[in-house]
Amino acid sequence: MGCQHLEELYELYLLGALDPEDAARVSEHVRRQCPSCCQGLREAALTVYLLCQTTSPARASARVDSQQRTELLRRLRLK
Amino acid sequence: MNDTAMSEDLLGRVRKRDRQALGELYDRYAPSLRGMTLRILTRRDTADRAVQDAFLHLWEAVAPVASRGVPDGAPLDGPQGTSAAAWLTLQARATALARLRAARGANATLELELNGRLVAWLPRTEEVELVDRRRDLLQKILHQLPKPQRELLEKLVFEGWRETEIAEKQGEPLAKVRSDVRAAMRFLRHRLRAVMGTWGANI
Numbered sequence: 496m497g498c499q500h501l502e503e504l505y506e507l508y509l510l511g512a513l514d515p516e517d518a519a520r521v522s523e524h525v526r527r528q529c530p531s532c533c534q535g536l537r538e539a540a541l542t543v544y545l546l547c548q549t550t551s552p553a554r555a556s557a558r559v560d561s562q563q564r565t566e567l568l569r570r571l572r573l574k
Numbered sequence: 575m576n577d578t579a580m581s582e583d584l585l586g587r588v589r590k591r592d593r594q595a596l597g598e599l600y601d602r603y604a605p606s607l608r609g610m611t612l613r614i615l616t617r618r619d620t621a622d623r624a625v626q627d628a629f630l631h632l633w634e635a636v637a638p639v640a641s642r643g644v645p646d647g648a649p650l651d652g653p654q655g656t657s658a659a660a661w662l663t664l665q666a667r668a669t670a671l672a673r674l675r676a677a678r679g680a681n682a683t684l685e686l687e688l689n690g691r692l693v694a695w696l697p698r699t700e701e702v703e704l705v706d707r708r709r710d711l712l713q714k715i716l717h718q719l720p721k722p723q724r725e726l727l728e729k730l731v732f733e734g735w736r737e738t739e740i741a742e743k744q745g746e747p748l749a750k751v752r753s754d755v756r757a758a759m760r761f762l763r764h765r766l767r768a769v770m771g772t773w774g775a776n777i
Contacts, residue, residue, distance in 0.1 A: 512735070514737065545712050545716075548706075567630070568593060571630060
């Protein structure tokens with residue numbers, strides 16, 4: 496089955512914004528690594544990335560940044 | 575070393591289980607990821623936690639198959655050159671959204687399975703960095719969308735509502751919401767193609 500009918504769904508799939516039936520239709524193609532869908536998703540991922548980047552970076556103080564990084568590495572050691 | 579080479583070098587070191595490299599990736603990407611998760615979750619502590627979780631997922635996702643303990647042995651680390659920034663952005667958003675949805679009693683599951691084997695379609699580092707370099711122009715494009723469509727995108731991207739939920743909340747026919755959302759996405763998709771491909775487009 497072709498994938499043209501899914502073209503409009505890729506961004507919404509990546510955003511988790513589809514209803515379960517539409518999401519399942521895309522998932523099925525993604526799971527079997529459909530080349531056309533992979534290409535569409537790659538392009539869609541750039542659009543979603545752009546949308547996510549519309550927020551300004553939230554910089555913390557150097558002290559807080561250091562604490563957060565230390566906490567990340569502590570959690571990593573526990574894994 | 576340019577940005578692309580730097581990112582790929584750090585991701586390569588993370589693949590080789592270099593914890594220091596994960597810390598360096600954190601320094602590089604945490605502020606922008608925190609900006610996004612803070613907008614979704616509004617609380618600093620939960621936003622920071624979602625960012626940390628994304629890095630821990632990345633550590634797992636790029637682990638060599640032998641150390642991963644995944645029964646089917648499916649490749650998780652994707653092709654060389656996969657953008658860490660895109661991966662982390664999608665993962666941190668999915669984590670934050672799952673928390674937001676759980677907090678409001680909605681189904682927390684996102685269909686996106688970044689922790690699984692579905693990373694072959696992720697953009698490459700150089701593509702994402704091109705988006706970053708042209709972000710000012712792309713922001714201008716976003717503002718060409720009619721305000722109602724921009725508000726719809728806000729609900730989808732940062733508030734985690736599905737199309738069906740938006741229609742219900744706004745008391746509008748689902749067909750209208752779908753039509754507006756998909757028109758906005760179509761517009762962005764076409765403009766992004768133009769910006770990524772050539773400067774010749776009349777934007």
